[in-house]
Amino acid sequence: MGTTKPIVVLLFIIALTFTVTATTALPEGGTGYDDAVELDIGQEYNREEIVGEKEEFFYIDGIKPGQMVKFEGYFTPLEHDHCSLRLKMHNEDRRELGFEIMDQSFTKVWLPNSDQDSYTYYITIYNRYCSVEMENLEITLEDKFDAGSDTDAGDNPDEALEIEEGSYTGWLSGDSGTDEVDMYSIQVEEGEELSTELIPDSDAGYHIRYYNEDRSQVASTSSDNPGAITRLSYRSDRDQEMYIEIEEHHYNELAEYEFEVTRETPEAAELTVETLNTEGNVILLSEELDNGFKELELDHRDADTWSTTVEVVPGGEYMLEFESVTGFESPELSEMERYVNLGPGESKTIQGTYVQTGEEVEEEVEDEIETVTEEEGLLEMVANILGIENPLLLILVPAAILFVIIVVIILIIGLFIKMMTSKNKED
Ligand SMILES: [Ca+2]
Ligand SMILES: [Ca+2]
Numbered sequence: 255m256g257t258t259k260p261i262v263v264l265l266f267i268i269a270l271t272f273t274v275t276a277t278t279a280l281p282e283g284g285t286g287y288d289d290a291v292e293l294d295i296g297q298e299y300n301r302e303e304i305v306g307e308k309e310e311f312f313y314i315d316g317i318k319p320g321q322m323v324k325f326e327g328y329f330t331p332l333e334h335d336h337c338s339l340r341l342k343m344h345n346e347d348r349r350e351l352g353f354e355i356m357d358q359s360f361t362k363v364w365l366p367n368s369d370q371d372s373y374t375y376y377i378t379i380y381n382r383y384c385s386v387e388m389e390n391l392e393i394t395l396e397d398k399f400d401a402g403s404d405t406d407a408g409d410n411p412d413e414a415l416e417i418e419e420g421s422y423t424g425w426l427s428g429d430s431g432t433d434e435v436d437m438y439s440i441q442v443e444e445g446e447e448l449s450t451e452l453i454p455d456s457d458a459g460y461h462i463r464y465y466n467e468d469r470s471q472v473a474s475t476s477s478d479n480p481g482a483i484t485r486l487s488y489r490s491d492r493d494q495e496m497y498i499e500i501e502e503h504h505y506n507e508l509a510e511y512e513f514e515v516t517r518e519t520p521e522a523a524e525l526t527v528e529t530l531n532t533e534g535n536v537i538l539l540s541e542e543l544d545n546g547f548k549e550l551e552l553d554h555r556d557a558d559t560w561s562t563t564v565e566v567v568p569g570g571e572y573m574l575e576f577e578s579v580t581g582f583e584s585p586e587l588s589e590m591e592r593y594v595n596l597g598p599g600e601s602k603t604i605q606g607t608y609v610q611t612g613e614e615v616e617e618e619v620e621d622e623i624e625t626v627t628e629e630e631g632l633l634e635m636v637a638n639i640l641g642i643e644n645p646l647l648l649i650l651v652p653a654a655i656l657f658v659i660i661v662v663i664i665l666i667i668g669l670f671i672k673m674m675t676s677k678n679k680e681d
Pocket of ligand 1: 399400424425426433435
């Protein structure tokens with residue numbers, strides 16, 4: 255029993271010491287930004303009376319990008335129920351960042367982006383209408399870092415956070431901060447499909463956007479509704495570093511999101527085309543491009559039967575088109591599918607016959623056009639050399655001259671015959 259009493263006293267002293275260091279009196283703040291008083295992170299502050307209408311300036315320092323600042327506390331009106339406390343936060347440029355405490359029990363949060371390496375915030379406190387008692391004012395920091403890093407993913411490609419395939423979590427501030435965009439960078443190879451699946455942990459809605467190495471946007475999508483899972487895929491046409499941008503579009507409270515990033519090379523699909531009785535080119539066209547068809551394969555045959563196999567990645571709907579050798583008439587396709595659906599890894603063979611009609615008509619038309627083309631070509635050439643605008647003059651002018659010469663010759667012969675006849679009569 256003799257040793258129990260000193261131990262209890264010692265424990266009491268330790269507990270008292272702990273209590274004293276855990277809560278401390280809120281010091282009197284400065285009168286402006288220049289003499290603001292520093293508050294310690296993690297320290298609980300109390301003050302028996304905050305006297306009405308006197309603004310006090312404090313500051314906190316050393317907040318990293320992606321660290322959430324949390325204000326908690328409680329105040330009691332001392333005179334009547336209409337008293338209110340105003341606690342506001344300002345950035346280093348002394349711009350007010352946004353919140354004002356009116357409820358007696360309060361919790362406010364703020365999440366900065368990665369524009370700066372470290373942040374200082376000013377805090378101003380004053381009350382309105384009457385004095386209040388401040389209890390347990392505490393400012394703490396919570397890490398809301400992105401993708402397993404120790405920072406916030408930046409807003410642009412230069413500040414993007416480098417990631418690899420995998421599952422991650424990230425944070426965006428909504429209205430409670432400046433962390434409105436998180437951008438990640440990932441290396442992809444030619445032909446790989448980059449996929450992102452984003453699962454909100456709240457009712458927030460998101461935009462996902464992809465940018466290529468030139469920082470051109472190549473794909474984008476948005477949540478159908480707040481809280482919806484959102485997916486985006488894009489097949490890279492080259493080896494490059496791509497950027498994934500995630501942005502909240504239904505602004506909400508500060509919220510966490512999960513996302514999974516994968517890179518996969520789709521299996522090739524194989525299409526074999528067999529045709530009979532045709533002479534020309536079979537072209538396989540992709541229908542999946544926005545700005546028209548992409549020609550995937552062009553082959554030519556002049557035998558009776560023909561077969562070719564095309565490998566396409568990643569599959570989809572394709573169209574077959576026929577182009578005849580002469581180019582004058584496009585024969586109808588017969589007994590052949592025009593549209594082919596190919597899933598990744600799928601193999602398909604299609605057969606058909608082209609009915610090629612009108613070959614004779616085609617040849618006649620061709621001959622006629624060639625003849626006309628030759629004559630016109632010669633006349634135009636001579637007319638050009640002589641500087642005559644209308645090539646028809648080259649025919650009309652010589653014809654007129656010839657006509658005049660013939661008439662003159664006929665007249666001379668007529669005159670000669672008449673003269674000879676008159677002379678004979680005289681003799
Ligand atoms: Ca973030
Ligand atoms: Ca960010």
